[in-house]
Amino acid sequence: MTRHTVVIAPDSFKGTATAIEVTDALAEGWASVRPHDSIVRMPLADGGEGTLDAFTIAVPGAIRVPVTATGPDDRPVEASWVLLPDNSAVIELAEASGITLLDPLRPLDAHTVGFGQAISAALDAGVERLYLAIGGSSSTDGGVGALTALGGRFLDGNGAPIANGGRGLAALASVDLSGLRALPPGGAHILSDVTSPLLGVTGASAVFGPQKGATAADVRVLDAGLARLAELLPTDPATPGAGAAGGTGFGLLAWGATIAAGADAVGEVVHAADAVASASIVITGEGRFDGQSEAGKVPTYVRGLAASGSAESMLVAGAITAEPVGFAAAVSLSDLAGSPAAAMGDTLRWVREAGATLASTVDSPR
Incomplete structure (x- = not known):
């Protein structure tokens, strides 16, 4: 059986879900497909709410x-x-x-x-x-x-x-x-x-x-x-x-x-690099992944930590409007739900679904 250590480290989905809620929902979705993996919950922030x-x-x-x-x-x-x-x-x-x-x-x-x-x-x-x-x-x-x-x-x-x-x-x-x-x-x-x-x-x-x-x-x-x-x-x-x-x-x-x-500063204080160093998969996310996300946002920070070690990084966002370069997999809640309105109407349901979707991209335990 292949077991992974999965660090879940998203920002909040501003206006719809806190970083803690997103972390928990991703963990639930992932565990529904891969219950034997070890999950580390590490909600992050970039200086905003959460x-x-x-x-x-x-x-x-x-x-x-x-x-x-x-x-x-x-x-x-x-x-x-x-x-x-x-x-x-x-x-x-x-x-x-x-x-x-x-x-x-x-x-x-x-x-x-x-x-x-x-x-x-x-x-x-x-x-x-x-x-x-x-x-x-x-x-x-x-x-x-x-x-x-x-x-x-x-x-x-x-x-x-x-x-x-x-x-x-x-x-x-x-x-x-x-x-x-x-x-x-x-x-x-x-x-x-x-x-x-x-x-x-x-x-x-x-x-x-x-x-x-x-x-x-x-x-x-x-x-x-x-x-x-x-x-x-x-x-x-x-x-x-x-x-x-x-x-x-x-x-x-x-x-x-x-x-x-x-x-970067939040990650340094909470020792995010140490957590990611022990992981094989890291899941991060934010409400909208767009052209501004490369300017020091949580997903690109986490992606950088993963790239410095041996972990694969995966992305979940309410909407993805920029190419998610460097991520092994990416899921848009708007695509899963069929529209941005549907995704925002029941965000945590679709975050859980995104967690399960990402887990299904990894070889299933035998």
Whole structure:
């Protein structure tokens, strides 16, 4: 009997299933065809939604710490951060300031105050190091909300605090960072899969503003506000990743944080390379595998780990619109279900089916 060690390491299928749910469904589907294989579950993330889940599952001894924060529409939200055994903290922007917390969207007025409050809570606990996952943002405030919660002051011409959100940046006249909390001894490390600069046609407002409800006129207002912020903070707005999370990357860089490719950084902390090194098959996935997937997303990160060893990599995605080069097999849920709508309507059913389909491509146990 041929038995395989199968590592299942997908990202979330954003909007339809968490990385943990996708991992479990793939495992169930695979086991229905190949029950004798050894399955290692390792949900991953690239700095967006699900990053806390990935750390909680993958790092023994990780503890979820609750925190009440001010949400992006000023209502309190119950969020959390993760304390790792090495006294590092993982804070996920989406938990306290994410777009899924809003209905309706607030393209000009959503803010990142809650994210900064969660960071402050971790600093109050005396953590050694910060990992800041900034995907899933609801706002385009340049990280001003977060920096305000950390002690920064952003003032108008009369010396009064500006309003929260991207709209408030239009009145920005001066910045005082002297009261900012100090970085922890091990620093702050931004986890992001976005390489956009802060400003212009490839920047935070133009690329991501419409996803947050911004009209063309709103985009112009937001970009002008971010440009004003860039004049007052000691950071290059052209830095790759400065435009991440509505410019929150830029604000955090001004605080002194460093930025890293999200999937790589998450994988390093959870020792993904060690798990993949012991596997003969690795299954990864995301909601949509497209031209952007080669830019540091979870599937290409996992594929790279597999290629460095002896494991075959396999891909599952809600839709596959780019050639899945380097994968031994690939399954699109949209193809399995007959349409994207059908796949999204019962995602986990089709993820299980995809797991079974991939398992059937491997020689059956005898």
